[in-house]
Amino acid sequence: MPIVIKKKRKNPFPDIPDSFGYGQRAVDYLRRLKHPKSRLPNQAFQLDPWQEEIVRRIYGPCDEAGNRIVRNVVIMLPRGNRKTSLGAALSLLHTDGPEAVPGGEVIFAAADQKQAKIGFREVEGIVSAGDFLWRKGQASRRYDAGHHVKLQEYKNRITFPNGCFLEALSNDAGTQHGRTPVFALIDEIHAWQKRDLWDVIRTGLVKVPGSLSIVITTAGRGQENIAFDVIDYARKVARGEIEDPATLPVLYETPRDADWQSEDVWKAANPGLAYGYPDIHGLRQLAREAAQRPAERDAFRQLHLNIWLDHSSTPFVDMATYDEGAQPVYLEELAGEPCWLGVDLSSNSDLTVIVAAWRTGEDGYTVHPWFFCPRDNLHRKADRDGVPYPLWAEQGFIEPTPGNVVDFRAVEDTIRDLCQRFDIREIAFDPHLARNMMNTLREDGYPAVEMRQGWVTMAPAIKELERAIVAGRFQHGGHPVLRWNFDNIAVEIDKAGNKAFHKGKSKDRIDGAVAAAMAVARAAAGEGQGPSIFDDPDITAADLVW
Numbered sequence: 001m002p003i004v005i006k007k008k009r010k011n012p013f014p015d016i017p018d019s020f021g022y023g024q025r026a027v028d029y030l031r032r033l034k035h036p037k038s039r040l041p042n043q044a045f046q047l048d049p050w051q052e053e054i055v056r057r058i059y060g061p062c063d064e065a066g067n068r069i070v071r072n073v074v075i076m077l078p079r080g081n082r083k084t085s086l087g088a089a090l091s092l093l094h095t096d097g098p099e100a101v102p103g104g105e106v107i108f109a110a111a112d113q114k115q116a117k118i119g120f121r122e123v124e125g126i127v128s129a130g131d132f133l134w135r136k137g138q139a140s141r142r143y144d145a146g147h148h149v150k151l152q153e154y155k156n157r158i159t160f161p162n163g164c165f166l167e168a169l170s171n172d173a174g175t176q177h178g179r180t181p182v183f184a185l186i187d188e189i190h191a192w193q194k195r196d197l198w199d200v201i202r203t204g205l206v207k208v209p210g211s212l213s214i215v216i217t218t219a220g221r222g223q224e225n226i227a228f229d230v231i232d233y234a235r236k237v238a239r240g241e242i243e244d245p246a247t248l249p250v251l252y253e254t255p256r257d258a259d260w261q262s263e264d265v266w267k268a269a270n271p272g273l274a275y276g277y278p279d280i281h282g283l284r285q286l287a288r289e290a291a292q293r294p295a296e297r298d299a300f301r302q303l304h305l306n307i308w309l310d311h312s313s314t315p316f317v318d319m320a321t322y323d324e325g326a327q328p329v330y331l332e333e334l335a336g337e338p339c340w341l342g343v344d345l346s347s348n349s350d351l352t353v354i355v356a357a358w359r360t361g362e363d364g365y366t367v368h369p370w371f372f373c374p375r376d377n378l379h380r381k382a383d384r385d386g387v388p389y390p391l392w393a394e395q396g397f398i399e400p401t402p403g404n405v406v407d408f409r410a411v412e413d414t415i416r417d418l419c420q421r422f423d424i425r426e427i428a429f430d431p432h433l434a435r436n437m438m439n440t441l442r443e444d445g446y447p448a449v450e451m452r453q454g455w456v457t458m459a460p461a462i463k464e465l466e467r468a469i470v471a472g473r474f475q476h477g478g479h480p481v482l483r484w485n486f487d488n489i490a491v492e493i494d495k496a497g498n499k500a501f502h503k504g505k506s507k508d509r510i511d512g513a514v515a516a517a518m519a520v521a522r523a524a525a526g527e528g529q530g531p532s533i534f535d536d537p538d539i540t541a542a543d544l545v546w
Contacts, residue, residue: 011024012052013052016060017060017062022059022066023055023058024056024060025059026098027047027055027056029093030045030055030090030093033089033092033129033130034129036125036126046275048274050274058248061245067209067210071205071210071212071246072213072215072247073247074234074251075216075250075251076218076231076252077216077252078218078252078270078278079303080279080304081252081271082277084118086216087119087122087187088108088122088123088125088185089126090183091183092127092166094182096162099183100162100164101164101210104181104182104183104208105164105165105167105182106164106181107166107167108167108169110169110170111187111188111191112170112171112191113170115188115191116156119185119187120168124158148161149161169197170197171194171197171198179201179204180204180207180208181204181205181211182208182210182212183213184205184212184213184214186198186213186214186215187216188216189215189227190221192226194383194386217231219231219253219303220309221302221309221310222310222484223480223487224387224480224487231251231308234247235249238251252271254268254269254301254305254307256308256318260287260301260305260307261291265305266280266305269304269305287300311508316486316491317466317470319483322469322474323478323483325473325474325475325476326478327477328477329476334366334422335421335422337358338358338523339357339418339424339425340357340427340428340522340523341357341415341426341428342428342451342515342516342518342521342522343355343411343428343429343515343518344511344512344515345406345432345433347433351373351406352371352406352408352411353372353511354414354418354515355368355370355519356369357516357522357523359524360475363467363471364473364475365475365520367474367475367519367520368476369482369512369515369516371398371399371481372400372401372410373399373400373401374400374401374403374404374405374406375400375402376402377404385509392480397481398481399414408437411437415427415441415446416441419446424446425447425522426447426449427446427447428451428519428522429448429451430451430452430514430518432453451521451522455494455500457521458514459499461517462500462517463498464517464520464521465516465517468520481512482512482513485512485513486510486512488503488513489510490503501517
């Protein structure tokens with residue numbers, strides 16, 4: 001019988017270090033897998049060149065002792081580029097393959113149980129397509145005498161003969177403390193509403209030498225979430241702003257101003273298109289519909305081009321333009337300048353906010369907010385709204401007041417203090433919930449006025465605010481809570497072209513943006529010149545209703 005010598009596969013990426021051959025070993029293992037939907041001969045797992053490069057960059061580079069350098073991988077891919085299949089294959093690499101540690105814990109984590117189940121089913125499908133035999137709710141594979149793979153459906157767990165197990169977890173299933181994973185696949189982190197499971201996984205990974213975490217996600221919305229933090233860190237590593245060889249960024253994303261209808265742009269963002277996925281005809285149909293429907297356009301840009309969007313699908317202003325005003329605001333330098341306050345008092349669930357506005361330069365404004373929220377259930381409110389209230393409170397961006405509703409006395413004390421520190425010309429209140437505070441302040445001689453929230457008063461205010469932001473004359477210091485409020489705005493336009501603010505979703509907060517519009521409008525009307533109207537003895541309280 002002739003001896004057949006197999007030709008060693010040539011490494012197509014010689015620039016990627018692989019001194020110990022671990023990158024090649026990983027690629028060889030993945031190519032031995034099968035996939036139930038594969039159209040390759042014998043249902044071979046399809047590992048295309050762009051995927052192979054990722055695998056080699058993860059497992060090839062090692063230090064002199066042979067320890068893998070990469071410990072954190074952030075992969076951002078548009079929908080339809082087989083993220084889940086790649087993640088499932090890598091999970092098997094650490095349970096059944098050469099990267100397995102006997103008894104090791106491998107986690108497949110997702111936002112909710114449904115998404116976690118999708119990943120788990122993908123692993124199950126790859127196992128089923130291989131030389132794994134299933135019987136009576138279990139799978140068995142002929143490793144050696146009597147050893148088999150066990151599937152525990154009710155636990156979303158697969159256990160291998162070496163003691164390794166793969167388990168699917170969801171971020172909505174409560175705490176998972178005590179985990180010690182050697183490998184964690186974090187799926188679609190853009191959909192994670194809270195960071196509990198993320199923190200458990202990250203702190204668990206450091207318990208084990210050589211552990212690895214891989215985030216695979218599409219683009220998300222907004223900046224006040226764990227996904228943006230993770231992606232933004234990876235961007236800084238990719239740009240060289242942060243030196244972190246342990247983090248590998250693989251970011252297929254599209255610039256916000258790119259021509260979203262260009263198929264060349266589609267190909268740049270979707271590496272799988274060159275190999276038949278996602279379906280180009282399907283993308284063309286979605287693009288045709290999106291050209292006529294703005295909401296569909298945003299979904300296309302986010303999910304198929306990986307453009308990180310703002311929260312609102314009908315934004316007030318482009319947040320990149322808003323961010324141009326993030327230069328620091330130095331309050332001590334504004335002490336002698338005319339100042340106007342906008343105050344929006346809250347119901348139980350909303351934020352209460354005071355926004356101060358100063359006129360600067362030519363038709364420009366500088367603003368600074370003071371936010372208040374109830375101290376009780378701060379973490380529960382953070383989970384509900386999907387933003388880090390406790391962290392903002394710790395950093396001084398929000399003042400928690402005792403109890404489960406905002407203490408208006410603390411708000412009034414702050415207003416009085418601001419009147420001592422700055423040259424306050426007017427304090428404009430949304431009169432809803434504010435009657436008592438306004439009357440108290442007026443009795444003590446403070447310039448409290450009403451600013452009703454209808455079209456007549458707010459449409460000009462919103463127009464002036466928009467003009468200042470678009471013109472690059474709105475300085476806000478990058479306050480994160482105020483930015484979140486602006487990012488949440490959905491705009492409603494009447495037949496006359498007047499704009500009104502609305503929440504993008506019922507849980508969104510826009511109070512800071514409303515108060516900013518009020519303060520800017522009063523600053524625009526006051527023009528910052530001459531004495532305050534409250535210095536005129538002929539002005540009465542009745543005259544102060546605007």
